[in-house]
Amino acid sequence: MVNYQHRRLDRVFAALVDPTRRAILARLEQEDSVAISALARPFAIKLPTVMKHLDVLGEAGLITRSKHGRTVDVRLSPAPLREAMDWLARYERFWSPALDRLAAHAEAKEREARALEARAGLKPE
């Protein structure tokens, strides 16, 4: 169950690294559902290539496809994206305040070091 979730998340991230696939998702977020032929039009690539991208997005669970007569409509499926964002958000919540404390700690150490150097500088030997 847990492993299944990890594999799915890996597929989401792998799907998102490709600019064409991101452009497809961006288009799908504007419109509720888009026919595959309409989806392929703005890209300088052939329909089979678009189909391959849609397969990757579909396997990652990022889109759903449904057949209406002779056209296939594509829709955005938000749950896997949300899972990906949760991962980022969780670690951002961990690291952001930690790095702020790290900075404060290092800056205090820097002030100590400078005070020591200044004292040493007053009595050069």
Place this chain on the structure above:
Amino acid sequence: MTSLTLVRRIAARPTIVFEALSTAEGVAAWWGPDDLPVLSAELDARVGGAYRVRFQTLDGQQHEAFGECLEVDPPRRLALSWSYAFGGEPEEARRTSRVEFDVRPIDGGAELTLTHTRLANEASLASHAQGWTGSLAKLVGRLGALTANSQKE
């Protein structure tokens, strides 16, 4: 595969920043999401050296992150593997990710870049990771509405 990248400009020289990252005493001063004392910290800053940090969060839970030093290049770079011995999120159990700290000198101090990378099967994807974070955030901005729609159906 993705990575979280955060940058801090710090009014301290790189050697001091690196010491805060690469010593048990340093790590104990800042580790964890909440402003609570670190419970214990060990760090052997050599390639292959182990680290282990136990910390607590405001909900009263204890967590322990551990791993080893993958790259140690003072005062420039420290890379760690990251796993949770306990605590963390359930879905992170038995999962290893990679944490990198890069320190570079700037006027008046140091710039620290943290990169926390979720490990995926294809390491080659890493070079593309940066581009999509922005578009992902934009997409997620719409998720509330989309989820509401799919619930209605």
